[in-house]
Amino acid sequence: MTKLPLSWFEGTNVVEIARLLIGKIIRTDFDGKLTSGRISETEAYAGVSDKASHAFGGRRTARTETMYANGGTAYVYLCYGIHHLFNIVTNVKDVPHAVLIRGILPLEGEEQIRQRLNKPNPIPSGKLATGPGLVSKALGISTLHTGILLENTITIWEDGFHPERIEITPRIGIDYAKEDKDLPYRFLLV
DNA sequence: CAGTAGATGCTCT
DNA sequence: GAGCATCTACTGT
Numbered sequence: 779m780t781k782l783p784l785s786w787f788e789g790t791n792v793v794e795i796a797r798l799l800i801g802k803i804i805r806t807d808f809d810g811k812l813t814s815g816r817i818s819e820t821e822a823y824a825g826v827s828d829k830a831s832h833a834f835g836g837r838r839t840a841r842t843e844t845m846y847a848n849g850g851t852a853y854v855y856l857c858y859g860i861h862h863l864f865n866i867v868t869n870v871k872d873v874p875h876a877v878l879i880r881g882i883l884p885l886e887g888e889e890q891i892r893q894r895l896n897k898p899n900p901i902p903s904g905k906l907a908t909g910p911g912l913v914s915k916a917l918g919i920s921t922l923h924t925g926i927l928l929e930n931t932i933t934i935w936e937d938g939f940h941p942e943r944i945e946i947t948p949r950i951g952i953d954y955a956k957e958d959k960d961l962p963y964r965f966l967l968v
Numbered sequence: 969c970a971g972t973a974g975a976t977g978c979t980c981t
Numbered sequence: 982g983a984g985c986a987t988c989t990a991c992t993g994t
Contacts, residue, residue, distance in 0.1 A: 840979085855986090858987050859978070
């Protein structure tokens with residue numbers, strides 16, 4: 779198992795990176811509570827030219843500033859007042875690309891994950907944490923972690939796993955993005 | 969099962 | 982003041 783270096787996220791093709799992230803492992807280590815999961819669903823947000831992106835048209839605000847950071851930075855923000863959505867910034871500094879992590883299959887710390895999700899009893903194998911809000915909740919990620927580099931408490935790992943088949947579809951919940959809403963930027967492990 | 973309502977708070981106009 | 986890169990609980994079959 780090897781940790782992906784920050785330079786891995788500095789690639790210029792955010793769609794390619796979103797696809798390559800399928801099957802990788804995301805791990806968090808907060809307060810000695812280790813949890814990890816295999817990434818099963820991602821979406822690419824392609825910066826200033828992508829109407830679905832917060833940084834469309836080069837918008838820079840207090841919230842989106844993090845998207846302009848160097849690749850390998852965590853971008854976490856609050857949606858619908860409740861849900862903390864976890865993204866990985868890609869590309870070089872000042873190019874606001876990001877990949878949203880929408881689903882994981884829990885690996886380590888299942889006990890801890892069940893506690894965080896308030897699922898006391900069984901583990902219905904497979905889709906324990908699908909949906910971007912639940913991914914953050916399961917791993918204990920919140921908006922407090924926006925702007926940090928993926929090198930200590932939050933890290934991405936590569937083991938020998940190779941996805942057999944990846945499904946590609948349009949992104950979810952972005953109808954407002956008009957002509958960009960049907961771009962095939964969503965990747966799922968099947 | 970499917971379908972819908974309501975929660976909830978920050979960001980940008 | 983509107984609108985979200987959503988989830989849960991509750992309804993009714």
